[in-house]
Amino acid sequence: MAAVKSSGRAAVNRLAVVGVIIATLIFLAPIYWIASTAFKPRALATTVPPTVLFQPEITSFIKLFVKRVQMNKAVDPATYAAAPWWEQRIMDNGERVLRTGDNVQLSGYPSRFMNSLIIAITSTVLAVGMGTFTAYGFSRFRVKGEADLLFFILSTRMLPPIVVAIPMFLMYRAVGLTDTHIGLIILYIAFNLSFSVWLMKGFMDEIPKEYEEAALVDGYTRMQAFFKIVLPEAATGIAATAVFCFITAWNEYAFALIMTNRRAQTAPPFIPSQLGSGLPDWTVIAAGTFLFLLPVAIFTFALRGHLLRGVTFGAIRK
Amino acid sequence: MTSVATKMDSLARPAQRRGLSDLGIRNLFIIPTVLFLIVFNIFPLIYSLGYSFTDFSASANAPANFVGLRNYRELLGDENIWANFVITAKYVIISVSGQMIVGFGLALLLNRTFPMKGLVTTLLLLPMMMSAAVVGLFWKLLYDPSWGIINYALGLGDFAWLSNPDAALFAIAITDIWMWAPFVMLLSLAGLSAVPKYLYEAAAIDRAGTWYTFRRITLPLVAPILLIALIFRTMEAFKTFDIAYIMSTQPTTEVIAIRLYKQAFQQWDTGKSCALAYIVLIMVLAITNIYVKYLNKVKER
Numbered sequence: 347m348a349a350v351k352s353s354g355r356a357a358v359n360r361l362a363v364v365g366v367i368i369a370t371l372i373f374l375a376p377i378y379w380i381a382s383t384a385f386k387p388r389a390l391a392t393t394v395p396p397t398v399l400f401q402p403e404i405t406s407f408i409k410l411f412v413k414r415v416q417m418n419k420a421v422d423p424a425t426y427a428a429a430p431w432w433e434q435r436i437m438d439n440g441e442r443v444l445r446t447g448d449n450v451q452l453s454g455y456p457s458r459f460m461n462s463l464i465i466a467i468t469s470t471v472l473a474v475g476m477g478t479f480t481a482y483g484f485s486r487f488r489v490k491g492e493a494d495l496l497f498f499i500l501s502t503r504m505l506p507p508i509v510v511a512i513p514m515f516l517m518y519r520a521v522g523l524t525d526t527h528i529g530l531i532i533l534y535i536a537f538n539l540s541f542s543v544w545l546m547k548g549f550m551d552e553i554p555k556e557y558e559e560a561a562l563v564d565g566y567t568r569m570q571a572f573f574k575i576v577l578p579e580a581a582t583g584i585a586a587t588a589v590f591c592f593i594t595a596w597n598e599y600a601f602a603l604i605m606t607n608r609r610a611q612t613a614p615p616f617i618p619s620q621l622g623s624g625l626p627d628w629t630v631i632a633a634g635t636f637l638f639l640l641p642v643a644i645f646t647f648a649l650r651g652h653l654l655r656g657v658t659f660g661a662i663r664k
Numbered sequence: 665m666t667s668v669a670t671k672m673d674s675l676a677r678p679a680q681r682r683g684l685s686d687l688g689i690r691n692l693f694i695i696p697t698v699l700f701l702i703v704f705n706i707f708p709l710i711y712s713l714g715y716s717f718t719d720f721s722a723s724a725n726a727p728a729n730f731v732g733l734r735n736y737r738e739l740l741g742d743e744n745i746w747a748n749f750v751i752t753a754k755y756v757i758i759s760v761s762g763q764m765i766v767g768f769g770l771a772l773l774l775n776r777t778f779p780m781k782g783l784v785t786t787l788l789l790l791p792m793m794m795s796a797a798v799v800g801l802f803w804k805l806l807y808d809p810s811w812g813i814i815n816y817a818l819g820l821g822d823f824a825w826l827s828n829p830d831a832a833l834f835a836i837a838i839t840d841i842w843m844w845a846p847f848v849m850l851l852s853l854a855g856l857s858a859v860p861k862y863l864y865e866a867a868a869i870d871r872a873g874t875w876y877t878f879r880r881i882t883l884p885l886v887a888p889i890l891l892i893a894l895i896f897r898t899m900e901a902f903k904t905f906d907i908a909y910i911m912s913t914q915p916t917t918e919v920i921a922i923r924l925y926k927q928a929f930q931q932w933d934t935g936k937s938c939a940l941a942y943i944v945l946i947m948v949l950a951i952t953n954i955y956v957k958y959l960n961k962v963k964e965r
Contacts, residue, residue, distance in 0.1 A: 358874075365773045370784055376842065377790060379813055380802040392811040476697050483693035487686060495698065497956055502705040504952040506903040508921050509941040512928045513708035513715070516722060536704040539697060567683035597795035599906040604929060614797045618910050621801070628805055635798055646793045650786045654854050657792075657847060658892065661959045662854055 377639075383632035388439060391628045405435040406629035407637075412436070413444040413451040455634055458616040462638075465527055465612060466595040469534035474588045476535070477542025478580065482572060484543070485550035486558075496544070500659065503540040507600040515604055527610045533601045538591040541659060545590065548660030549583025550576070586652040589645050596642065613638050709945070716938035723932035735939035745940070748923040755833055755908070755919055756901040762841035763897055767848025768890065774849070775856045785853070792846045800910035803839045807911075829916040836911050840901070848893045855889035856882070888961075895958060899951045920944055 383391050385402035414436055421437045433443055444451040484492060514533065515524065523529035553576060561571040577584075599614040606612065617634050620626070649656065655663055684692065716735055720728035739745050774785060791799065806814050807825040815823055825835040859882060867877045905921035918926075924944060928937035 359776055359778075362773045362776060363778050366770075366778070366784060369770055369773065370788060373788055373791065373842065373846075375813075376803065376806055379806060383805065392808070394811050394816070396811065396813050396816055476700070479693040480697040483690045487690040489690065489694065493960075495694075499697070499701060500956060501949065501952055502701050504899065504948060504955075505705060505709075506905075506921060506941075506944060506948055508905060508924050508928070509712075509945050509948075510705065510708055512924075512934065512937055512941055513712035514704075515929075516715075516934070517708060517711065519722075532704060536701065539701060543697060568686055568689050569683050572689075593793055597798075599795060599797035600925075604925075614795050614906075617798055618801045621804075631801070632805070635802055638798060639794055642793050642795075643790060646790055647786055650782070650789075653789060654850055657850065658896075659959070661892070662851070662889070 380632050381636050384636040386629055388629050406633040408432045408435055409630045410455050410633045413453050414441040417442050458611055458613045462612040465530045466592050469531045469595050470588050470591040473535045473538035473542045473591050477546050480543045481546030481550045484547050499540045499543050511604045525606045525609050529605055534595040542587050544659040545587045549580050553579045589649050590656045593642055712938040715935050716942055718935040720935040721932045722934040735936045739940055748920045752919040759837040759840040760897045760901050763845045763848050766845035768852045770849040771852030789846045791843045796906040797910050799843055800907040826912045829914050832912040832914040832917045836908050851889050851893040855886035859885045895955045
């Protein structure tokens with residue numbers, strides 16, 4: 347009887363694993379498809395039936411970074427031979443690279459990518475910095491109305507971006523902060539600060555008070571104890587919080603769409619705007635998407651032990 | 665008890681130390697954050713509350729005129745706005761229930777030991793870490809009626825997912841389910857792994873059936889964490905903007921956040937959008953309140 351039961355359970359287990367494999371393949375198919383489109387020749391990107399096997403190439407990434415126009419006649423063989431290899435790939439597609447003098451003109455993508463990096467990194471450092479101090483304050487000292495204050499801090503995170511964006515847009519316009527890096531950085535700090543306080547408070551609560559108390563007895567000031575004892579203990583938590591804040595700022599779309607249009611525009615509003623009208627070159631869009639998603643994918647693996655905690659604002663710690 | 669004592673203790677003897685007192689440090693650490701959030705979150709809201717009683721337009725040079733409650737009256741009596749709320753509700757129901765079913769289903773499948781479990785789980789979590797705007801964009805490639813792989817894989821011919829008024833909302837919800845089912849899965853896995861093994865052993869000894877065990881042991885014990893996932897996803901789905909805005913321009917997919925965006929930044933009907941923003945805000949705060957109360961309850965366990 348027992349044998350029947352356990353072999354039945356083993357069969358269920360095996361079936362579940364098959365289910366897991368199928369589900370994983372279905373879930374990863376969209377990501378695989380966008381990644382593979384980035385490496386396809388343009389002619390194979392939108393075929394019916396879809397092209398699965400192809401010779402991967404990086405032409406779309408070259409096209410992503412430079413400004414180019416359609417050529418109206420075939421390229422002169424001497425010019426072709428004199429061009430560097432990457433430019434030849436563009437000429438193969440019947441296009442030529444635009445230059446000012448001898449300098450290759452860059453497309454909008456590299457500057458948007460840089461904007462995303464600058465804005466996400468700066469806002470993360472500041473939000474996590476402030477959040478760490480505040481979390482320590484809440485974790486170690488008695489604060490009047492602590493629960494209400496923490497609720498207030500969390501509730502700022504729950505505000506729909508569009509609701510906040512309307513008055514912020516008017517205020518930014520009045521002081522000239524629209525389409526500036528600093529403008530978006532401030533918005534992203536405000537957006538991430540509450541998250542950072544809540545997550546860091548969880549990490550701070552886990553560091554035994556006795557560590558600092560021992561240091562205080564040894565003659566450290568509270569400030570020294572914080573910097574020399576607590577911060578090193580909280581390093582993992584700070585890193586995890588920072589990665590979460592970075593990803594949030596990196597991915598943010600609504601504020602960036604409303605507050606920026608060129609100079610400080612980040613990648614999320616820029617990448618879809620490439621679709622434009624007419625026949626889009628999906629290989630270039632896919633290349634831009636691939637490069638944009640890559641850091642997030644890497645960070646997700648780096649974070650895997652803290653994901654649950656992060657997405658629940660530190661409420662569930664496993 | 666001891667923790668309270670140390671807290672009082674450390675506040676009570678600041679003077680004898682060098683450097684800042686504990687009270688000073690506490691204020692130095694907490695006040696800037698609270699001020700920052702007041703200046704950049706609460707102050708703008710007060711500012712827009714003022715505008716919500718005016719006919720102000722940010723694109724016109726005319727000064728704002730006080731119109732009392734007219735904006736609110738007009739909005740609440742506007743059938744189109746209600747239609748936007750109905751679309752939002754439909755979207756929330758389809759996408760959140762899809763996420764709960766798919767996410768919990770995945771968690772049930774994953775809740776056992778098998779090789780490379782950690783890797784598989786992390787891979788499944790990738791979608792929720794991505795930018796909704798970019799996800800919406802590349803799903804447009806997948807949904808393309810003439811050469812998208814979805815129609816090809818399902819044999820649907822040239823079914824126009826996103827330009828079909830009836831299908832577009834579903835198409836967006838499917839993308840949202842792909843993105844956020846992993847979130848429900850992650851929470852459910854935590855809930856499932858916390859169910860004590862001896863309960864299952866006891867059930868096995870009593871020869872309880874699989875369904876009975878699931879209904880009487882698994883489900884009740886995972887329910888609190890599922891409810892957290894449900895409330896959190898409801899709140900987020902209610903605020904949906906990026907994914908729907910990128911994927912479709914159909915009027916049947918105009919959720920309330922898109923309506924608000926258009927009214928504020930395309931029609932420049934600033935005063936009225938501030939009023940609409942307040943109506944949305946009150947709804948969001950109501951859901952948030954439920955969420956936080958619930959989080960605290962779960963935390964206390």
